[in-house]
Structure formats: C-alpha cells, structure tokens
Amino acid sequence: xxxxxxxxxxxxxxxxxxxxxxxxxxxxxxxxxxxxxxxxxxxxxxxxxxxxxxxxxxxxxxxxxxxxxxxxxxxxxxxxxxxxxxxxxxxxxxxxxxxxxxxxxxxxxxxxxxxxxxxxxxxxxxxxxxxxxxxxxxxxxxxxxxxxxxxxxxxxxxxxxxxxxxxxxxxxxxxxxxxxxxxxxxxxxxxxxxxxxx
Numbered sequence: 001x002x003x004x005x006x007x008x009x010x011x012x013x014x015x016x017x018x019x020x021x022x023x024x025x026x027x028x029x030x031x032x033x034x035x036x037x038x039x040x041x042x043x044x045x046x047x048x049x050x051x052x053x054x055x056x057x058x059x060x061x062x063x064x065x066x067x068x069x070x071x072x073x074x075x076x077x078x079x080x081x082x083x084x085x086x087x088x089x090x091x092x093x094x095x096x097x098x099x100x101x102x103x104x105x106x107x108x109x110x111x112x113x114x115x116x117x118x119x120x121x122x123x124x125x126x127x128x129x130x131x132x133x134x135x136x137x138x139x140x141x142x143x144x145x146x147x148x149x150x151x152x153x154x155x156x157x158x159x160x161x162x163x164x165x166x167x168x169x170x171x172x173x174x175x176x177x178x179x180x181x182x183x184x185x186x187x188x189x190x191x192x193x194x195x196x197x198x
Contacts, residue, residue, distance in 0.1 A: 040172040043143050045099075046131035048112050053130070055143070055172075061093045062194040063168040064184070065147065067135050068098045069107040070118040072162040074180055079123035081184035085191065086127045092195050093170065096127035099143075101135050104161050108132065135159040150174035169194050 037043050040063075041056035066082070069075060086096050100115045102108040108115065112132060119125040133141040136158045140148075147166045148157040151174050165178040167190055175194070178187055 037142065037146055040143070040146060040168060040174070043146060045133075045141070045143055048116050048129045048131060050112075050131060058095055058097075059172065060170050061095050062089075062170055062191060063095050063097055063166075064187075064191065065097045065099070065143070065166040065168065067101040067133075067144075067159060067162060067164055068119070068129075069101065069104065069162040070110065070115060071107040072104070074161075074163045075107075075123070078163045078184060079119070079125060082127065083124055085184055085188060086125075089191060089195055090127075094191060094195055098125065098127060098129045099135070099141070100129065100132040101159075101162065102132065103134055103136055103159075107162060135164075147174055147177075151177035167191065167194070170197070 041054070041059055044052050044054045047053050064082070064085070066078070068078070082096055082098075086094070098119065100108045100112075100119075110118070115132065116129055119129050133144065135141065135144040144159065148159070151166060161180040163180040165182065165184070165187065166174055167176040167178070167187065169175050176187075176190060
C-alpha cells in the first residue's frame, strides 16, 4: 500500500508542477535582461529629438545624471552651476546627462522643443538634454529604475524632487546620489576625484 501511495503523490506533484509552470512560464531571457540591466551601459535612452542613444556611448566617462525642470526654485542655480562644472571638466572625460521630468509640481510641462529652448537659450546649457521621462512609479524610465536600485535615497528609493543627482564613474558604476538641495558645485571634489582616477 505504501509504495503505490508514494508514487501517486509523486505523480500528482509532478502534474501540478507542470500545470503551473506551463501556465506561468518564467519571462524569456531577453525580457529579464531588459528589466534588470547588469550595467548602465546596457540601457538605451532617447535624446531630445527622440533618437535612440545607448549609454555605452559614454563608457569611460564620468557622468552626472540629473532630472531637470524649467520652472523649479532650484532651476536657475542648478543650471548655472552645472554649466560651470561642464565647462571646466567636459574636455577631461566628464558629461552631464539632463532628463526633463514633470512629476514634481508640474514644473516641466513643455514639449521637448520648448524644454530645449529654455535649457539651451535661457540657461545656456551645452550638455545633452534628453527626452522627457518619468522617474517614479510604474512608468519610470529603465535608467531611473536602475539608478535607484543602485543608490537608494534617505527615505527610500523614490526620487524626491527635481535636480536629484547621480554620479557615475568611468566604469559605469553608480557611486553617489545627491539630494535636490545639494548644489552642483558642492560635489565638484567628488567629480574631480573620479575624473582624475585612472
């Protein structure tokens, strides 16, 4: 009696396993890779003109990645100081990547064309401005999901406001995250150290 009972339980378990496995198969490898990139260089974003840009383009450069807005109380000072940093370090392997976002107080409501006009004409930004993105929630851009997974904030992973900054080293490693209230010039020493590292 005992052996036949054991076999029946075994086959029942096996049948249930295949039933649930076939109904809920694991995501294909390419889908998994898309959801959990191994490196920032596995991510493709869109520039302000909706062209694809693979971040591997920036391999070997120090990056400051910032979610920007045109109508924020931090806008003038941040653009001014980012311009200073960019001018000083752009020829030494430093790049600023600005991602407009309208999730905080509706302070980036314009179209990509309007955003580019404000950033490049009013604020004289020479660093690249990218396509408007969401940084929080289920529609958050893959880049921001990755950045937050690497460096959580003081009160959890979500981005708290405009001008949150992520510093990335030459190997694509997210080394630091700075609050919106941290002015760009206050992190110059960290940037300089990474730029000068071999």
